[in-house]
Amino acid sequence: MPTERDELRRFLMAVHPYDALAPEVLDDLLPAFRPRAMAAGEPVYAYGEELEGLYLIRAGAVEVRDVNGAQISALGPRNSFGERGLTRDGLAVTSARTAADTQLLVLPKADFLRLVETQPAAKKFFDRQRAPRPKRQDLATSRVETLMARTPLTCAPGDTVQQAAQMMAETHVSSICITEGDMLKGIATIRDLSGKVVARALPYDTPVADVMTPDPVSLAPSAIGSDVLHMMMERRIGHVPVCEAGRLVGMVTQTDLTRFQAMTSAELVSEIAHAADAEAMAKVTARIPDLLVQLVAGGNRHEVVTRLITDIADTATRRLLTLAEQKLGPAPVPYLWLACGSQGRQEQTGVSDQDNCLILSDDATEADMAYFAQLAKFVCDGLDRCGYVYCPGDMMATNPRWCQPLRVWRGYFDGWIAKPSPEAQMLASVMFDLRPIGGDERLFEDLQTATLARAARNSIFVAHMVSNALKHTPPLGLLRGFATIRSGEHKNTVDLKHNGVVPVVDLGRVYALQGQLPEANTRARLEAARTAGVLSKTGGQDLLDAYDLIAETRLEHQARQIKTGGRPDNYLAPSVLSDFERSHLRDAFVVVKSLQSALGHGKGALG
Template identity: 75%
Template sequence: MPIDRDSLRAFLATVHPYDALPPETVEALLPAFRPLSLAAHRSVYTMDQPLEGLYLIHSGAVAVTDRNGVQISALGPRNSFGERGLLRDGRAVTAAETTADSLLLVLSRDAFLKLVETQPAVTKFFDRTRPARPKRADLATSRVETLMATTPLTCPPETTVQKAAQMMAERHVSSICITAGDALKGIATIRDLSGKVVGGGLPFDTPITDVMTANPLTLPPSAIGSDVLHMMMERRIGHVPIACDDRLVGIITQTDLTRFQAMTSAELVSEIAHAPDADAMARATARIPQLLVQLVAAGNRHEVVTRLITDIADTATRRLLTLAETKLGPAPVPYLWAACGSQGRQEQTGVSDQDNVLILHDSFTEDMRPYFTDLAAEVTKGLDTCGYVFCPGDMMASAPRWCQPLSTWRTYFRNWIGKPNPEAQMLASVMFDLRPIGGDPTLLQDLQNETLDGAAKNSIFVAHMVSNSLKHTPPLGLLRGFATIRSGEHKNQIDLKHSGVVPVVDLGRVYALQGRLTAVNTRARLEAAIAAGVLSASGGQDLLDAYDLIAETRLEHQAALVKAGEAPNNYLAPATLSDFERSHLRDAFVVVKSLQSALGHGKGMLG
């Protein structure tokens, strides 16, 4: 079925992104299109064959399937397909077949790639994986490894305070790290020397270990500048050593930081860290929605925004623990307050409830329970006052089931892994996201490693976890539409949390289980899965890009609601999006569905 030049020009004028191209560019492009007529139920191309070019449907219908034969798109006129393969290595990553008599317009591969390289509108529409122009670096988005001093001043434990002071003076620095080999043992600052040595009248041959802060707080190089600032303001410290696997690799001081974009969140952290009670903290946390607006408006990536917002919840939790211990007295045995859910993964947005547990030292006895019951009640009620509402499923440390000694927690995980019924799958999924917040973090470290090891070895449990991860599906409908909610308060909307973000969270958790990866944050899990070979580089990058788009769409939606004077939520009406936004959001859901399909068919690595 031929198509003349004028008809082709008129048709392209109705299709984005060609409608945004200069007339002379469109005119030069017309000869690069080849018409292809196919009857119904004919193959357009099969998996892994070289692609002729980009396919644009003029009339008819096409079904696109993944490598497992699962249909992921039903396309009609003005829809394009084949771009993912062209932008990789020119080979198809899906299969396509007509479902009605169709006229396709095939834009040659060379012409398409030239358009992507030279026309911003085409680049933006087809190549969403291409990184945006880098912004000016700021504290909120800069990784610690780019901010830290990489040659911190160090000395061995036997060094005297006089020698340490001389070394600091020679280097013109205000701190010295005490190390044994590469292992960090402590840190001493000018303030320590002046206050403890000079002020305390200690002799100059006093070992530096007598005045140092032993086992100081550290951060990894992968942290961001705001993590440093928040730690400094909450703990009232001016120096943060940077360590990787207990090995000192750098240091950051207050003079290394400018407060820039993160200042707003840092002010909230400082205010909460020194608040006298939960009501005062609540006045600070009430400003979180406006902080969300500011962070999104500044163009911060979603993982930065959620990290900053989660830092506030972490600080609130630790402050409430301190206030509770001040009221109740010191704990009778060591304990760990850990968060799961979005706080555990450092993925909180403007809408968050609380999910937390208490892990107690095995020296715990039942006569101590009243203390921890009161401690949990003080903290969970305080969090509720601060806007972190009680968990509807009672997944909180105030529930006796989730306030237990370490040995009981080991039994919990052992039973969940050994008998993976639906409740066990759900609980294991939640508990795999545990992260230490306050107390003794070592109570979780061995438990997490033991659990990952045992779970990964149990193929039946892994299979159940895979099945459980496929219960949340992307909201894909036919004809490049969305499967929206059909009735009720959120009719004609999609749930960007349970149908958008959660499917990727579930995938990340399974990949972490398969690879015995300790990361808890979803994006960190996906990156670790790619590095470990659990997820292929190409499939993993597709999933990262899809997750970024879905998560950022969710944050932008919440910010828009706050700006409109409404409470943030996760329900988005696709009709409020532009054609461009709808197209790319749906493409992101297609990627997630493809990875789910691959996982469900026992193919964790999607090429």
């Protein structure tokens, strides 16, 4: 009959990171766990108390609340809590109470710290700061799945060599895979057709199976670029099929390797800067998804990836402004084109619409407005052609409301600050992310400085902005720690934009307002707020770490979708994540919720 020790071992072997411990390590750890039975509604610990150890739920449910009493997490069996305090100063940074009759396992502080110090799996699991990512992309170490073409040309063994040649000519490729179903049987290249068919004067109706290379060498998607390079050099081949269990899933050619090495954001920027029209630019921006995959696979941080992708949109905008002036003639008065939204913050990903406006010199006359209306239409139409779709909310320079002289813009901001209605809050939130793209930047300098100072002095406006910043909340709930979307197209997913990134963006905007900080980029705002004392050092670092994890999870999700031939979006199914990834993503959402609660109660970041 199993003993309590056996039951405990069986339970822990189903919980990460204990399932990764060596059997002897786990056996040595078993006696340290202290069982505790608690009735529903009992406090486990209070904020600021010294924690006795790490808590692990064996059965039941626990609610975790922040310093202001707002619930930030609802936990069930196999969830741990309390580690954040243990790895800082040993004091609880939250409070916890049972929500049902609960059985806890308590791992004393000394045993927990020893476990983290001696066991890499435990350290990795409980350390919320992720390991540094490589800073530079390297062809030799990039995975084959990021290099390969995902729809290789195929034909059946019985198809003729003429049919194969025609297919290759029509698709402008130099090889064709011969398959039965989705199983790879052989490969034929241009060299095979010229050397085996033309040189030998074989009939054009010869089956392609007669000239193909049967059972060609292949690689798995998990192979790396150096494997491809070495195979090509050793065997003197230029085409390597990619297979999983014999099933053809892709093809890597020498051209793919060259393109991978050559495709950088700088290359795309250069091509766009010299494009003759929007059509030519669209062919370049169509490669942005592949660039995103490449940048993510290369280990670049999220703020680097989004900055490089935004640079392409900036260049496209400036090129369209130049083309517009070539078509319409020089502008009658100075003007400034600005971006807001994700482009304004330099945070564009694989999913972006356009948000922009025009500030005109106060010398502009009514007659001049027709010119700028044409200029705005030319640029916005061009951006839409390049994949930056029209803003659903009409926040574009083509809307006469957002194409006005500087004096009108001053009036807009004065009105929003003086009377912070719901619409004013929304518009101010968007416009506080403005960033000059092309034109006379002097039109914005005084406007930004004066507006920040005036807004920061108006406590009612700041309070409304704080309220607006709390409307988007992290998706914390009962189901595996996440509140997923319950119905519709995106059922059982979490929205990594509106419930993940946007809450941090909103917090950063308020901190910038409170500190009168000119930065528009969210991460730059958080860093500046911490330096200026608007955020405490520890609270600011927690929020930066949480934001990094959420933003990188979003980019990795989009990269996965692109690699599998899909369109990138922001809807992540938690089920695709490992227990480790889910746990840390939940921790990141908890941090954001805590900072929202602190802001809502008029306090700084938790220190």
